[in-house]
Amino acid sequence: MSEGSLEAPVRHPIDWRNPEFFDEAKLDEELRRVFDICHGCRRCFNLCDSFPRLFDLIDESESGELDTVDSKDFKPVVDACTLCDMCFMVKCPYVPPHEFNLDFPHLMLRYRAVEHAKKGSGFAEKQLTDTDRNGKLATGALSGIANWATRRGNAVTRPMMEKIADVHRDAVLPPYTGKTLVARAKANPPVVNESAPAAGKRKAVVYATCYGNYNTPEVGEALLGVLAKNGIAAEVVYPECCGMPQMEQGAVQDVAEKAKRVAAFMEKYVDDGYEVIALVPSCALMLKFEWPLVVPDDDKIRKLSAATRDASEYIVALAKSEGLAEGLKPLDGPVAIHIACHARAQNMGQKASEMMRLIPEIDLTVVERCSGHGGSWGVMKENFEVGMKVGRPVFRQAKANGKAKYVASECPLAGLHIAQGMEASAKDEAEKAALPETSPHPITIFAKAYGL
Known part of the structure; x- marks a missing residue:
């Protein structure tokens, strides 16, 4: 055989x-x-x-x-x-x-x-993975309280969270924003460059994802800025979470129901020729590949799958087809990019590193192995130390032998984990002070090269 x-x-x-x-x-x-x-x-x-x-x-x-x-x-x-x-x-x-x-x-x-x-799911897992409810409660006026309560080192709340919800007291948890990405995009849309090579040639809608909407709106703002610079006015939408947290728990029917609702919401964009850009690789993977396997008989899901692009993938395709607008300038230091597992699982190549190499004179280190985080899995008490162990080679490589000024992962959660791992592996305060600056996604570094 x-x-x-x-x-x-x-x-x-x-x-x-x-x-x-x-x-x-x-x-x-x-x-x-x-x-x-x-x-x-x-x-x-x-x-x-x-x-x-x-x-x-x-x-x-x-x-x-x-x-x-x-x-x-x-x-x-x-x-x-x-x-x-x-x-x-x-x-x-x-x-x-x-x-x-x-x-x-x-x-x-x-x-x-x-x-x-x-x-069913355990109480702690169910509460932790209800990202839409948590995001709605913790953003806006309550974001300060939520971030205080979940902050690593909080001696009042974190031991309690560990006891009740099995969330390791030392695991860095994502902060919540005071204003969601959807609200920011509506209030302050970027000015579109009508003289860019791609102006009038593409239509795109950004699927904010729960993490992009509630936790890291700066990723979406950076993407919107880069798209506008390149002549593309993109709308931001967020019907609901893609269901990856429920997938991890085995709640397949919940995932199927989410897929049908989101695909129905997005149908008008897809039918009108819009490409759908997902901000987080895990969510792009769900829309592209997992949803059609969970609900294989739904035409709306199939159409959405074919129209979905990862954020880095979209920028690289734009550069290869219409070409990018002028204005990219060299960065003020070397960059280390972590290729997320769920980006690799999309079988599209190293799009984040391809995107970074569009920046003139870039000094780039590419890290392509598991960070050890694994979504909600990595913050749980029984998994956190394992995740830190798995991630050690990544933490070392991300430092690029001490030369990297910026480090980013396509997965913002992996990025938090890598930043924590680099800090934990630093030998002394001097080495901690010399750690690279972390960004939540390579697109934020790309936007910086545009001066946005």
């Missing part, structure tokens, strides 16, 4: 509407089939903590094989998966159309979906 395939990897729809999807005996049978293949291969040993846990579990069993491993011991393997998709995208030689038909991340999702169907 051959290893690997000469054909491009494909993913099958997630068959969550089939009752057999939730059959625990059939799930266990599939887990054992896949785990046995992984045990014999071990190519993914250095990707995340799921695989070391699996291999240790088998190696320490009575026979040293899977047959003497109890199925109840599979849960820690599943819990360590962050659904980053890197095993499927870059390592596994047995993904479809190979006859082994191995999709490890979606098998982990199925396990969580079965758990969710039996008992």
